[in-house]
Amino acid sequence: MKLKLAVIALSFLAISCGPNEQEQKRIEKGESVMAVHDDVMPQMGVLTKKRSEIKDAIQQLKADTTQPFDSAWEEKAVEVMVKLQKANDDMMDWMHEYRYPDDKVSFDDAMTYMEEQHQAISDVRDQTEQAIKDADEILKQAAEKAHNHENE
Amino acid sequence: MKMNKAVFGLASGLFLLTSCMKGPEKKESLPVLGAEEIINENNEVDTIYRKIDHFKFIDQDSNWVDASTFSNNVYVVDFFFTSCPSICPKMTKQMARVYEEFEDNSNVMFLSHSIDPRHDDVHRLKAYADKLGVSSDKWHFVRGEQDVIYEIAEDYMVSAAEDESAPGGYIHSGAFVLMDGQHRIRGYYDGVLPEDVDQLMQDINVLLKEEN
Numbered sequence: 001m002k003l004k005l006a007v008i009a010l011s012f013l014a015i016s017c018g019p020n021e022q023e024q025k026r027i028e029k030g031e032s033v034m035a036v037h038d039d040v041m042p043q044m045g046v047l048t049k050k051r052s053e054i055k056d057a058i059q060q061l062k063a064d065t066t067q068p069f070d071s072a073w074e075e076k077a078v079e080v081m082v083k084l085q086k087a088n089d090d091m092m093d094w095m096h097e098y099r100y101p102d103d104k105v106s107f108d109d110a111m112t113y114m115e116e117q118h119q120a121i122s123d124v125r126d127q128t129e130q131a132i133k134d135a136d137e138i139l140k141q142a143a144e145k146a147h148n149h150e151n152e
Numbered sequence: 153m154k155m156n157k158a159v160f161g162l163a164s165g166l167f168l169l170t171s172c173m174k175g176p177e178k179k180e181s182l183p184v185l186g187a188e189e190i191i192n193e194n195n196e197v198d199t200i201y202r203k204i205d206h207f208k209f210i211d212q213d214s215n216w217v218d219a220s221t222f223s224n225n226v227y228v229v230d231f232f233f234t235s236c237p238s239i240c241p242k243m244t245k246q247m248a249r250v251y252e253e254f255e256d257n258s259n260v261m262f263l264s265h266s267i268d269p270r271h272d273d274v275h276r277l278k279a280y281a282d283k284l285g286v287s288s289d290k291w292h293f294v295r296g297e298q299d300v301i302y303e304i305a306e307d308y309m310v311s312a313a314e315d316e317s318a319p320g321g322y323i324h325s326g327a328f329v330l331m332d333g334q335h336r337i338r339g340y341y342d343g344v345l346p347e348d349v350d351q352l353m354q355d356i357n358v359l360l361k362e363e364n
Binding site for chain 1: 233
């Protein structure tokens with residue numbers, strides 16, 4: 001009798017704990033996806049700002065007729081501008097497409113989806129950080145070019 | 153930046169604490185923000201105030217919206233995008249609260265800029281406005297070229313707290329900017345904090361008195 005009761009109690013526990021635990025896991029996974037998003041979001045303004053800074057730097061160096069314009073550098077600079085824009089667009093696309101899976105989606109499918117999304121948004125983060133790094137390097141080179149000229 | 157954030161966090165925490173205790177502060181008048189000192193032709197120092205009156209965007213009804221749309225009205229400005237999964241829904245909810253409060257006052261308007269022009273076309277902005285059930289004469293959801301939107305965001309946020317003018321911080325800071333009928337900046341509020349938005353509503357009333 002006691003054993004029976006224990007079995008009933010245990011299976012009740014298993015049933016009632018199961019979904020709660022899964023619910024908890026689902027929420028936590030969702031939060032981990034959004035945590036990466038929250039890391040990237042403040043960088044979005046930086047992407048646009050750096051792009052316009054590079055644009056200005058190219059124009060300034062081009063306008064300076066007293067020294068030869070380095071078109072190989074310009075090519076690199078334009079490449080970085082494209083990278084900055086792509087990081088911005090990929091972030092916007094990710095946000096546009098991402099949906100936290102609702103209860104109609106099974107636990108397993110939801111977890112798989114969010115794992116993929118975690119990877120996708122992490123890729124966007126890496127791409128964003130790399131683009132900003134490259135932009136800083138290009139802007140440093142532009143400043144050096146302007147500075148060299150001043151010292152001549 | 154971390155330090156800044158900590159200070160900002162502490163400051164907003166304190167602010168929250170004091171504002172919780174007091175409720176919105178009743179003010180007699182609001183300062184004009186964005187003052188710049190220039191030397192005039194008589195070699196005297198003149199103070200001029202930043203005016204943001206040089207824009208033209210398309211709204212949810214495919215109509216042009218420019219500064220004259222808002223002239224002689226009090227209006228609230230923010231930046232958002234329809235697919236934003238994090239703070240925008242909170243901001244929109246707060247802005248909708250302000251909208252409801254002043255729904256019958258034709259002198260109060262709203263201007264929300266989308267920072268995602270690739271996805272937020274007129275159709276999408278319209279659907280967003282319709283879902284909120286707001287009138288397009290009063291609340292304009294606008295789109296424009298990405299660079300132009302970011303530039304104007306910088307214009308609005310330039311005299312906000314230093315933390316927000318940090319590169320990239322302003323665009324997604326969740327700030328509401330209160331503007332007067334001459335397109336001058338009169339206040340900044342955190343659009344995700346209900347207490348701050350209560351203060352905004354209080355301040356709108358102060359400005360309305362001033363405008364009349």
